[in-house]
Amino acid sequence: MSIKRIFGKGVVMLLIVCLVGSVSVLAGCGGGSKEEPAPSGEGEKPSDGSSSSGDSSAPKKVALILPGEITDMGWNSYAYNGLMKARDLYGVEVAYSEKVSDSDAEEFFRGYAKDGYDLIIGHGFEFGEPATKVAKEFPDVKFAVTSINLSQEPNVGSITTDNPQQGFLAGAVAALLSEKGKIGYVGGREIPPVIEKQKNSELGAKHVRPDCEYVSVILGTYDDLQKAKESTYSLIEQGADVIIANADKSTIAILEACKEKGIKGLGIGGEYRDLAPETIPVDVINDASACIVVLVEKLVKGEFKPEFTRIGIKEGAVRLTEWNDWVPQEVKDGVQKAIEDLEAGKVELIRVAK
Secondary structure, eight states, X not given: OEEEEEEOTTSOOEEEEEETTEEEEEOTTSOOEEEXXXXXXXXXXXXXXXXXXXXXXXXXXXXXXXXXXXXXXXXXXHHHHHHHHHHHHHOOEEEEEXXXXXXXXXXXXXXXXXXXXXXXXXXXXXXXXXXXXXXXXXXXXXXXXXXXOOOBTTTEEEEXXXXXXXXXXXXXXXXXXXXXXXXXXXXXXXXXXXXXXXXXXXXXXXXXXXXXXXXXXXXXXXXXXXXXXHHHHHHHHXXXXXXXXXXXXXXXXHHHHHHHHTOEEEEEESOOGGGSTTTOOOXXXXXXXXXXXXXXXXXXXXXXXXXXXXXXXXXXXXXXXXXXXXXXXHHHHHHHHHHHHHHTTOOOOOOOOO
């Protein structure tokens, strides 16, 4: 059984191959090796480096390129979970790369294509340009990017969970919980998916509470935890008493700041509720795992096309977790009414992502 785990530049690139209870860890792009315990139950047969496209009986090979770490409890961890689910459902061989920067992405796409992978998925808007560029060099390989509206003949498709729906739900929750009638939003990088959630969280807040005030900040990064906390403190000082956190790795820092200051906070993307039950009423789930499973299913069934797909509340890719016990029933009812308005087409969401 094998699973490749490869890190971006500046971090050792790992190739994990399960051999009689141990793994071989090879340094990417040249370098030494060492032995470490194998993760139990993970992976498929080791790849021999050849493409499976020439043999219909061979398992398909799928690679996932991630901008962050699979331990972030949100965007990256959901995608990783989706890759593992797809592996188990469809018997594909899988590999993934963590912490891949924009500048290194092209190298990773090209490397996986040369290694014979049938589908290479870039998890995030920022991977759109490198994917379309490299795809021209490998017309027989399928490329896909998440959180973007993108397609390119003959072999590039895209898929996204509905970012505006996520923002709208978060804004509705925050506004209905706010005692002061003022909420805040802290976003990560200044890219369309983050901006869509920002704009639609304000829309959701004003949909359920027209007089609600709204303040926000975009960090420009997902990795600066101190900046995330300081920005949260700033919004609290401006009077916001509920903060929406949408910053991947920094989301936890934002929610910690809310807990420290004794106000409410909620995250978009992952399941954070149990980290601070007295602070977090509910989570807005952006189930990126569903995107990965859909892409792999299309590959295995021979249905992958250079097209854009969006999944959301209807497909279960955007949803709320269970509420914490202290949340008033009128808040839950108000949010449910907002969801019904969305489903009934009574809300015109703001879409900016291309």
